[in-house]
Amino acid sequence: MPSADHALKIAIDRHEAAPIYLQICERFKTAIAAGHLKPGDRVPALRGLATQLNIARGTVETAYTILVDEGYLQMRGAAGTFVSSSLPEAATPSGARKDRERGNAPRTARATRAEPAAEIGHDAKPLRPGLPALDAFPRKVWSRLVAHRARSGDLATLAYPDPAGYRPLRERIATYLGLSRGVACDPQQVFVTNGYRATLELVLRGLAKPEDRAWFEEPGYLLARNFLLDAGMRLVPVPTDDEGLDVDAGIALAADARFAFVTPAHQSPLGVTLSLARRMKLLDWASRAQGWIVEDDYDSEFRYAGRPLPALKSLDRDDRVIYCGTFSKVLFPGLRLSYVVAPGRAVERFGQVTASMNAGSPYLYQAAVADFIAQGHFARHLKRMRALYAQRREWLATAIQKAFGDRVSIGLPTGGMHLVAIFRADRDGPVDDLAMAARAREAGLAVLALSAWYLNGRSKETLRGIVVGFANVADAGEAARLARMLRRAYDG
Ligand SMILES: Cc1ncc(COP(=O)(O)O)c(C=O)c1O
Structure with a gap:
């Protein structure tokens, strides 16, 4: 029976931000990808590895459970634990080579994309x-507004749209945010985007540096997570509890992170609200770390007990919060319209990036949304x-x-x-x-x-x-x- 016990050198680093069980997972995956561990090899017993590394047996057990769940290892009762005989393609030396050729360094987080x-x-x-x-969207009203704009005959509407967004819509959004979310902003700060991931792209291009670390809610919004990983951001999973993101845990894991991605009004997916004490702590961390908080306020309009809470941005005295909203929930996602409020000190940079991305959204729909809001349909809906x-x-x-x-x-x-x-x-x-x-x-x-x-x-x-x-x-x-x-x- 081939045994890898002698060949496998697992070293952990107690100063690394990643928890030890994740480091163990990472070491195994790297050894498998490099071909040092082959399908069918027996891996060290729980107790043996725990003694070797001077850590609790439970920590190794957690790592092994994850590796089994992800298809890297198989437990065969008393016979021991083995490298799986049917490894996922990305885990094999050839899969890892392809990954490297595509410029992707192996990462624990990448391997956990169970539902791409x-x-x-x-x-x-x-x-x-x-x-x-x-079924409940007022399609007749909407069609009328779109048709009205389409018929207007104004040639200017056929030219390139303003990459930052249609000015009257930016004004409507600024007014709405002031009244409904407590966000005081100037229309100049509002940039219209094509969905939350386009917003993130703008934020990253505007403010991120290669290898920046970012807090990410654990569990957290799947699509944003995958997007950020693909963009090369080093995400630090920060636990959430019934008060939302555990800011102290974030500070303990990575006090020097540059970003925190949060869903304060309605945590995605667990649904809790970030408590006031945590909000203050988060803002305080951002001021000290000179970091950015990306507030994803995707569905706060729907609250069934009391009034919606004001946005985190409304408490932001140090201009550290980047507020993100979307029309996907309040209208419909096929529209592909969303927006971001740039902090005052980042407005110019956001303007440059939007212009160079040559973004911009179709005039027709932006104008129809502005009309929908102006004529009171939005509030009624x-x-x-x-x-x-x-x-x-x-x-x-x-x-x-x-x-x-x-x-x-x-x-x-x-x-x-x-x-x-x-x-x-x-x-x-x-x-x-x-x-x-x-x-x-x-x-x-x-x-x-x-x-x-x-x-x-x-x-x-x-x-x-x-x-x-x-x-x-x-x-x-x-x-x-x-x-x-x-x-x-x-x-x-
Ligand atoms: C947590 C979260 N943020 C943002 C969004 C909005 O994404 P988009 O504006 O791309 O539709 C969604 C949509 O489901 C979401 O669940």
């Missing part, structure tokens, strides 16, 4: 998180959606609870358009939510596994569950039918 964007998809399948109620979503949220939460009984725990979200159903561990241990979500997707539902939102991959602490959107659930009957489909996927 392609699998998540983008269509309007039932339960898709983040998709607003398409939001009011109607708040009532509708509160009802749909209730239907789906009740139906899932009924279909799953005490196998899941569901906190009724106080805001947003999705809910998280957390699976209780069963007799065999934690539920494999990735497999469950994959079965649900095969059955036609657009469900995401909660553990996939963790940058650190799956460990004992990782919550298992599903993230489901409730905005398009038409009635209680449909909610019950979808919940039964979920239950079938859960049962396998």
Whole structure:
């Protein structure tokens, strides 16, 4: 039986920001990618490696569990633990070579992209998180406004649009943010973009340096995470709890990070609100570290208990917060319109970057959105959606609870358009939510596994569950039918 015990040199660095179990994962993956460990090789026993490294056995166990979950290792009971005989392509020496040729250094976080964007998809399948109620959008009013602008005959509207955005829309956004989110800004600071990832691209091109480190909520928004990793940002996963991002943990992990990406109003995906104490601490950290806080305020308009909280940006005395909003939730995502409020000291830089990216969004839709807001349709639509979503949220939460009984725990979200159903561990241990979500997707539902939102991959602490959107659930009957489909996927 080939054994790698003698060949494998694992060294950990207690000063490194990454936790020790992640360092162990990384060392194994590197050894496998380099061919030092081959399929079928036996790896050191838990106790042996723990003694060798002078660390707790549980730490090695956490690392091995992640490596097993990700397909690198196989546990074969008393026979020991082995390098998997069917390694993922990217893990093999040839896969790693291809990765290097593409300029990608191997990274733990890269290997945890269990649900890449392609699998998540983008269509309007039932339960898709983040998709607003398409059936309730006032399409007639919208078509009228678009048609009116299209007929205007103004030749200037056929020229290149202003890359920073259509001025009247920037003005409307600035006024709306002042009134509804407590964000005092000048229209000059508002840049219209084509979705949150385009906003991030603008932010990174404007302010980031190669190899910058950034705090990222753990668990956190899957698509932004993948985008930032692809852009070369070194993400430091910072745990979140029932007060939102744990700022002290962030400081302990990487006090000198340059960015913190946060969803303060409605944490994505867990739905908690960043407490006032944490907000103040986060702002304080940013001032001291001269860092930037990227506030992703994607769905704060939908709050079902009390008024929406003011944005974090409203407390920003030191001009450190980059406020990001989107029309994807409050109108519809096919529009591809979003915006970012540049801190005063970064306005000029954002202007240069937007001009050089030659961005700019179609005049027609920007003008129609400006009209939609100016004529009061926007405020009316939001009011109607708040009532509708509160009802749909209730239907789906009740139906899932009924279909799953005490196998899941569901906190009724106080805001947003999705809910998280957390699976209780069963007799065999934690539920494999990735497999469950994959079965649900095969059955036609657009469900995401909660553990996939963790940058650190799956460990004992990782919550298992599903993230489901409730905005398009038409009635209680449909909610019950979808919940039964979920239950079938859960049962396998
Ligand atoms: C956490 C989060 N941020 C931002 C967005 C908005 O993305 P976009 O503006 O690209 O539609 C979403 C959409 O689902 C989201 O879930």
